[in-house]
Amino acid sequence: TIDVETQKPPKGKWTTPPFDPRFPNQNQTRNCYQNFLDYHRCIKNMNRRGKSTEPCEYYFRVYHSLCPISWVQRWNEQMRQGTFPGKI
Known part of the structure; x- marks a missing residue:
């Protein structure tokens, strides 16, 4: 399991995510989801x-900046239950 509190940077260290040319539109839903997947893939690979x-x-930091908290909570719950639709 992932402890969100230990992953948070020190107070005042949050920055706006930089522009990502893969997601040029105002709607950043895909950017949010892709960074969520990338984070969990990265953790899995580094731990392995x-x-x-x-x-x-x-x-x-990027997905926490872009994603609504309710989405992240739902995705984390789905991961715990083994029902998350994304490929990690």
Whole structure:
């Protein structure tokens, strides 16, 4: 399981996600979802290799900046239940 509190950067360190040319439109739903997937893929790969998950924090900050909290909570619950539709 992922402890959200330990992943948060120190107070005042949150920044707006930079422009991503893959998602040029105002609607950032896909950007939110892709960064959520990228974060969990990164964590999975780093843990499997026995390396630090620090590089994954970028994706964490981006999806927490872009995604509604209710979506993240639902996706995390689906992951716990094994019903998450995305490929991680």
